[in-house]
Amino acid sequence: MTKKICFIVGSLRTASYNKKVAHAFAELLPEDFEAVFLEIGNLPLYNEDLDAEGHIPVEWQAFRDQLMPLDGVFFFTPEYNRSVPGALKNALDVGSRPYGQSSWDGKPALVVSVSPGAIGGFGANHHLRQSLVFLNMPTLQQPEAYIGGINNLMDEDGNVQEGTLDYFKTIVGKYVEFFNKLKA
Template identity: 60%
Template sequence: MTRIALLVGSLRKDSQTLKLAKALTKLAPESMEFDFVEIGDLPFFNEDLDTDTPPASWTRFRNEIKAADGVLFVTPEYNRSLPAAIKNALDVGSRPYGASVWGGKPAGIVTASPSGIGGFGANHHLRQPLVFLDMPAMQQPEAYIGNLWNLFDEEGKIVTEGTEDFLKSWMEAYAAWVKAHI
């Protein structure tokens, strides 16, 4: 079983991005197991807090990422970039210096927005720190999910024609990507 840490960039309890992340886990191959990793409780990274006793949420977060075989980021786009919560999680996991939890973990990125652009800016901004953090990010197929607010019915089922098939094939490609990199 391949264990995937799933980070959702929207912190809102009933976010459409969270619905998308849950839908992705249902469309994934059975060989994948997902752990939704909480990032909303992480204090903003401040090196002064990274002592022998860092915040408990930082320790929990770092241990959950260490235990994963790969990382899946499902995030909205905020102002043509990634949400602060995702960037903060990357920073917390990259420290203390020399003890990054990210190195070598294969990454997948699915971005979404209510517009037709589908989070293109967030997707590409997220790729920049992943290069530095030594996380091989799957290049193809790309996943920009537009018109997010029209994607689900009241029960969280995907209603946009062709989207479910695309997401299922994307998850199959991501599973193969992770397998090739662990």
Template identity: 65%
Template structure:
């Protein structure tokens, strides 16, 4: 069973990004397990912890969880045309200490979510830029910008069928990409 880590870039209880990530997780076929990795408990990255200790237990737990994954899915809103701090911090915590990044070679998918029209374009591209440096090969096509998310959520909080089919198309492409890279 391959483990796919889901990293949600919003801490809000009723986050649209969380709802989208949960929808993607439900669409995973047999043979894949969704693992939601908590980001909100990580203190801001400080290299002194790694250099001089003590390393926070939350850093150790987070790094250990990511090391167990076969792939990573980032679902995030856009804050000020960029990546939310909680997600950037998680990237930093996982990338250190130098030379021991837990992200290295994990196949990735970037999904950005916004109530606006451009679907988190800025966050999507900033995140991809960081992932290139972290050596996370990322699905290039189809791109996953989810604009007007409020129109895609039913009254019961689920994703409407047309949008869910779009998610399935993206997920199928990502899983084919992951399988190609993890043979």
């Protein structure tokens, strides 16, 4: 049975490094895993007043419906002001509501932060992990995935270099082991 893994990219930019890295990770999944990319840029800001019968934005409901049956989640995030982008935080909020009906609950997670900076989005990575604890998402601890200097790890066509891909393979392999232990 194919395990469907949700891919959430926190950067909305067309030429996003995070999007490129996410696609590289998707290519590394084993045959019995499938990457399912969910769009978060179209989600209206969460407002509890709208989370009532007859008022729920269609984008929220579509996101929740797409997320609910998925088996795990890979998050890819840049760092904005030592935290995650607002669109990513909004997606967490939309998916976690209404209270007691979180679409995130129990899904094994991986956090990858990607940045041209030297510390690789360390602040965003840890800030996101704090939210995932509350959302009851067991998260792969090791290896940590801070991808710094990403602009130096890609060729002129935007492809991730082979040595870096080897590291990505290690991360994906550890996630698969982690996922399988949790789901056994």
